[in-house]
Amino acid sequence: MPLPSSESEERELTPPRELAQITALIQPQLVAVEESILQQVQAFDPAVQGYVAYACGSSGKRLRPALALLAAGATGGIDARHVSLATIIELIHLATLIHDDIMDGADTRRGQPTANARWGNSITVLLGDSLFAHALDLSTRFEETDISRAIARAAREVCTGELLQTQRRFDLQLSQAEYFRIIEMKTAALFGVAAELGARLNGASDAAVRALRDYGLKLGTAYQIYDDCLDLAGDEAHAGKTLGTDLQKGKLTLPMLFLLQTASENGARERINQALLNGDAASLLTLRQAARKAGALAAAATAGRTLIEEACLPLNTLGMTRYRRALKEIGVRLGAMVGQFA
Amino acid sequence: MPLPSSESEERELTPPRELAQITALIQPQLVAVEESILQQVQAFDPAVQGYVAYACGSSGKRLRPALALLAAGATGGIDARHVSLATIIELIHLATLIHDDIMDGADTRRGQPTANARWGNSITVLLGDSLFAHALDLSTRFEETDISRAIARAAREVCTGELLQTQRRFDLQLSQAEYFRIIEMKTAALFGVAAELGARLNGASDAAVRALRDYGLKLGTAYQIYDDCLDLAGDEAHAGKTLGTDLQKGKLTLPMLFLLQTASENGARERINQALLNGDAASLLTLRQAARKAGALAAAATAGRTLIEEACLPLNTLGMTRYRRALKEIGVRLGAMVGQFA
Numbered sequence: 001m002p003l004p005s006s007e008s009e010e011r012e013l014t015p016p017r018e019l020a021q022i023t024a025l026i027q028p029q030l031v032a033v034e035e036s037i038l039q040q041v042q043a044f045d046p047a048v049q050g051y052v053a054y055a056c057g058s059s060g061k062r063l064r065p066a067l068a069l070l071a072a073g074a075t076g077g078i079d080a081r082h083v084s085l086a087t088i089i090e091l092i093h094l095a096t097l098i099h100d101d102i103m104d105g106a107d108t109r110r111g112q113p114t115a116n117a118r119w120g121n122s123i124t125v126l127l128g129d130s131l132f133a134h135a136l137d138l139s140t141r142f143e144e145t146d147i148s149r150a151i152a153r154a155a156r157e158v159c160t161g162e163l164l165q166t167q168r169r170f171d172l173q174l175s176q177a178e179y180f181r182i183i184e185m186k187t188a189a190l191f192g193v194a195a196e197l198g199a200r201l202n203g204a205s206d207a208a209v210r211a212l213r214d215y216g217l218k219l220g221t222a223y224q225i226y227d228d229c230l231d232l233a234g235d236e237a238h239a240g241k242t243l244g245t246d247l248q249k250g251k252l253t254l255p256m257l258f259l260l261q262t263a264s265e266n267g268a269r270e271r272i273n274q275a276l277l278n279g280d281a282a283s284l285l286t287l288r289q290a291a292r293k294a295g296a297l298a299a300a301a302t303a304g305r306t307l308i309e310e311a312c313l314p315l316n317t318l319g320m321t322r323y324r325r326a327l328k329e330i331g332v333r334l335g336a337m338v339g340q341f342a
Numbered sequence: 343m344p345l346p347s348s349e350s351e352e353r354e355l356t357p358p359r360e361l362a363q364i365t366a367l368i369q370p371q372l373v374a375v376e377e378s379i380l381q382q383v384q385a386f387d388p389a390v391q392g393y394v395a396y397a398c399g400s401s402g403k404r405l406r407p408a409l410a411l412l413a414a415g416a417t418g419g420i421d422a423r424h425v426s427l428a429t430i431i432e433l434i435h436l437a438t439l440i441h442d443d444i445m446d447g448a449d450t451r452r453g454q455p456t457a458n459a460r461w462g463n464s465i466t467v468l469l470g471d472s473l474f475a476h477a478l479d480l481s482t483r484f485e486e487t488d489i490s491r492a493i494a495r496a497a498r499e500v501c502t503g504e505l506l507q508t509q510r511r512f513d514l515q516l517s518q519a520e521y522f523r524i525i526e527m528k529t530a531a532l533f534g535v536a537a538e539l540g541a542r543l544n545g546a547s548d549a550a551v552r553a554l555r556d557y558g559l560k561l562g563t564a565y566q567i568y569d570d571c572l573d574l575a576g577d578e579a580h581a582g583k584t585l586g587t588d589l590q591k592g593k594l595t596l597p598m599l600f601l602l603q604t605a606s607e608n609g610a611r612e613r614i615n616q617a618l619l620n621g622d623a624a625s626l627l628t629l630r631q632a633a634r635k636a637g638a639l640a641a642a643a644t645a646g647r648t649l650i651e652e653a654c655l656p657l658n659t660l661g662m663t664r665y666r667r668a669l670k671e672i673g674v675r676l677g678a679m680v681g682q683f684a
Contacts, residue, residue: 045527048505099471103464122445122508125467129441129501132471136478137494145482148490152479159471163390166464 022329025322026069029078029086033065036087043134051127055094055115063223064089064194066330071198071212073323074315081201084138085147089194091135092155096162098128103166104245147197154193161185170250172273176257183224184217191220195327211314218311219331225304226338228253233288233297233341247287248279254303255341256287258296301342308335364671367664368411371420371428375407378429385476393469397436397457405565406431406536408672413540413554415665416657423543426480427489431536433477434497438504440470445508446587489539496535503527511592514615518599525566526559533562537669553656560653561673567646568680570595575630575639575683589629590621596645597683598629600638643684650677 023030041053065086072082100106101114102121108114116124136155139148165182168174195216199209231246232255246253252260256276263269272290275283291297312331318324365372383395407428414424442448443456444463450456458466478497481490507524510516537558541551573588574597588595594602598618605611614632617625633639654673660666 045502045506047509048502051505096471099467102467121463123505125441125444126501126505126508129438129470129474130498130505132474133478133494133498133501136475137491137498140482140487140491140494143487145485145487145490148487149479149482152475152482156472156475156479159468159475160387160390163393163465163468163472164387166468167389 022326022333023066023070025326026066026073026078029069029083030062030065032083033062033069033086033090036083037090040087040091040134040138044130048127048130051115051119051123052131054118055098055127055131056091060090060094060110062086062090063330064093064190067191067216067219067327068194068198070323070327070330071195071216072202074212074318074321074327075199075204075208076202081142082198084141085197085201086194088135088138088151089154089190091131091138092151092158093190095128095131095135096158098124098131100162102128103162104249106245142201147201150193150197150200154189157185157189158187161187161189165251168252170277171252172260172276174252174257176254176261179252179254179257180221184221187224187227188217188220191223192216208318211317214314215311215327218307219334222304222307222311222334222338225254225300225307226334226341229255229297229300229304229338229341232256232291244281244284247276247284250276250279252276254300255291255297258299259287259291259294262294262296298342301338301340304338305335305342308338364668364675365408365412367668368408368415368420371411371425372404372407374425375404375411375428375432378425379432382429382433382476382480386472390469390472393457393461393465394473396460397440397469397473398433402432402436402452404428404432405672406435406532409533409558409561409669410536410540412665412669412672413537413558414544416554416660416663416669417541417546417550418544423484424540426483427539427543428536430477430480430493431496431532433473433480434493434500435532437470437473437477438500440466440473442504444470445504446591448587484543489543492535492539492542496531499527499531500529503529503531507593510594512619513592513594514602514618516594516599518596518603521594521596521599522563526563529566529569530559530562533565534558550660553659556656557653557669560649561676564646564649564653564676564680567596567642567649568676568683571597571639571642571646571680571683574598574633586623586626589618589626592618592621594618596642597633597639600641601629601633601636604636604638640684643680643682646680647677647684650680 037056038053041049041056044052068086068089069078069082072078097109098115101109102116102124105116106114107117114124115127119127132155136148136152139151142148161182161184165186168178168182192213193216196209196213199212204212228246231243232253234243245251247256259272260269263272272287275286275290308331312328315324315327379398380395383391383398386394410428410431411420411424414420439451440457443451444458444466447458448456449459456466457469461469474497478490478494481493484490503524503526507528510520510524534555535558538551538555541554546554570588573585574595576585587593589598601614602611605614614629617628617632650673654670657666657669
């Protein structure tokens, strides 16, 4: 009698439930992406496959792959090249998460110990590097060099955005414009390139490519704002990751920038600054309550929702398809997620 | 009156003296590579250019660029594409050095504070990532995707080799075969791809491409053995970097593997194992003396010299040019460097 497949294997091959309804129409291709991600493990030296499998197997939301596939569907159809594209972009995302967790000193992600918690920082730096290099190797298999170039550039944007963010930690002078520039680089760039290249691989019109790129960039920006709100005011057990790390690490997120803006009175501003610089559990609670009370959390959530509306508008220039509707529904769903903080 | 250029600027634009005689015939192109490396700084966000300039400006030996250029010269000529190739490969090398220094906790490299000593590990992880992504972005500008693919694969080899090495730290069971496999990945892969692609960009024959690839791989392996000997028995002030870190970090290098092999008597082996596991200054001195006395350092140096001879043999299949002679002379020079430990 053959052994049943293990529970973890089954879970890994199932697209996450959160998006399951919206992305039902790309279910076979999302499964193909999941399989393709797991297949990449085989490309590595046997001695390091265990690390790579762990990094790839922590089934995330696969939002970026979904965007690439839906953008492809909305501009002519989905083929094997889009599955490759989705795989590459998710691998780059996974590589950046691995390095993020080192810098944040995070112990858990998606309910599992992080790579750095399991194997220490040295192995984890190199694991991220290896995944990153492998993703860029895969990207050179497209016939068009402009596809691999766009992927490498988006990867560079992500790294530079993270670098800028790290540089500006505990910098109470950070402006909203600077904040938006940083999150557009560190988060939105990969959403943007996923949607853009999904269309470009189909030879879509410049207008369609631009519409999808703009959609990806704005959706990605809103997604980061949602993540910021979650880190400040979310529930750790439900989120499946360590929360409150932004404040501990001195990352000034949008709710905090709104809070600082509302605190015009000197004493209030001084108290917020002090709590931001402290970054301990008591300060986190103080800031969470202050952000709620001052409407700063709600203002950030509203900014996120406005961005989502703007993201979906250019989609009207695309032909009316189930895929276009699904892209809009992702916006609706993300709008509801960020809306819980409004 | 115009200000004189600063000393550091002058130094950065001058190819290192160590190779100056051998590489005199590619002097203009090496200067072009140096300028090209410094120009890359402009491609980054203004706020991070300072970090990138620091990482790129610590003028190293530029051995890999020299190999790419000489391989090009030996197979038809050197043009702008080879300068790009040399730049890309050196940027990948610099990115890996930056991440190495984090893992080694090294304070100085080439006589200057390391990036991690200046800005901490978080910035430095991201600085390495950004340089790496930029190098792979540059590589997609070649018309032939197989060039960027070979570069991405070599980069992946380097990362995987480093990962394997880190995984096997303090592992007294490491075999010589495993050691050679690791250093071929972490060091030789980039030497090999530099020489190989220098020729491939010229449309050289398969035989010439293979000869140069083999030369690069074996020279790179020998270079790592030299570096291993230097770390164990070199002079810190002269080397311009922190030495003795291999033993402290549990890296079993070739002299140590020879030492373990010669220590057949149980008590002697046990004492070596203990010193390796201790890794303190006294143990380092003990191991250094033991490696000299047992002829283990000399055996490693001899292995390095043999590899260099093997590296130079296939060059005879190339046409007789000044470039071929220079490639052989690099072998002679490296042979003398590693020979000081014999």
